[in-house]
Amino acid sequence: MILSLKLEDELKKLNSTLCYQCGTCTGTCPVARVEERFNPRRIIDKIKLYGIDSVLNNEEIWYCVECFICMEKCPQNVKITEIFFKLYEEVIKRGIKKPRKYVGLVKAIYSTGVSTGAYGGKPEAFSGLILKKREKMGLPKPVVKEEVAKTIIESTGLNKILED
Amino acid sequence: MRYTLYLGCVIPAKELNYELSTKKVFEKLGIELKYLENFVCCGFPFESISEETWLRMASYNLALAENIGNDIVTMCNGCANSLIHANKIIKEDKEKREEINKFLTEKFNLSVSGKLNIKHIIHVLYNDVGLERIKENVKNNLNGLRFAVHVGCHIVRPSSYMNFDNPIEPEKMDELIEVTGAESVNYITKHLCCGNYARGINDKVSITLLRRKLEELKDLNVDALVTICPACYLQYEMGQLELRMKEKINLNIPVLHYPQVLGLALGIPVSELGFDQNKIKPKKILEQFK
């Protein structure tokens, strides 16, 4: 509960309470255009009326593609996309959900330093095949410092998303 | 002009044609690029799920580049967005800056001040080189070719820190196409998000957004779709291969990185622009420049 209150405060700073339900966000949202279950206006309204806990279990909050159009257009300067970010952070912190996409990204970056590593085969930033191709094209070997990513991810506890 | 090149994750692994053509174009224009070594991911994928992780990752890379001293250039909308945003926070928020520096010093013996400018190659070409100088260097006028530009979201939004072009209907890429003599075709879905970010969350949304744009472009009969971001490029190229395989839909619209187009105009040989790596061949263009 205390956690939620602190978060409510942060959302207020992102102007969540200023929303007057004009629907501009939903009207300009590319996702809402093709996926009727997604409606940013309604999500902001629910947060305003019922609090954050009412949307954290909601699968649809993850449908946002972070294009920032709604935020650019909102007449009340509600930081809609950034409000979604806060919700995601809270969902992950509380362990409510571990979206497959983000688990994959954290895993790759944690073990190789870059997001393209760790897919298929053994985890490494750049496969031998890629390095050979690069050499043939006259491109240098990228020098990645893998352990830095590990240190940073552990420093914030984001590695917990990889547990069990 | 000299820049530190921040490579990012996707390009050096999957889009060597983008890296190569950028390198060749910059060489031709007399701009020096020095690869940043010991980098890690720019943090972009974490901005939405763990603000602190994102800011630390971005700051680490910024700190490395500050030690070298040249402004940073990147080829990716996501990297540019992440690094520009982080740099602004570091520059303007004293409390956050001190917090980050405490962390960076303790763990990596580094520190960051926010003193560099962070640019996408489009910023460099449009602002630093300028249309005039590009024009003077055009050797092959691309008159007769028709391109559809896709600028992408994160290079122009949020305008509070990206601040480069009209955030809803950007126009500068059109100018960068037209300076080559080619036409930048106007189309209804021009500013529609590519949908890449919905992958792994809602694949149906991703594919529907992709199809909306590509089906319009099919009707308009353009010579290629031109991108400036590795994520958009991947979405449009791999997405078409996927549609062909899974749904037998054959759109066959070549996707090019902007420096491949500019490279042709600057008279760089086709063989040096990485076209062998484009999975949907721009046949008409290659025919013309063979």
Ligand code: SF4
């Ligand atoms: S555009 Fe802004 S004010 Fe209008 S419904 Fe959306 S969040 Fe509310």
Ligand code: SF4
């Ligand atoms: S940022 Fe998200 S909610 Fe806003 S318009 Fe884009 S996809 Fe829709």
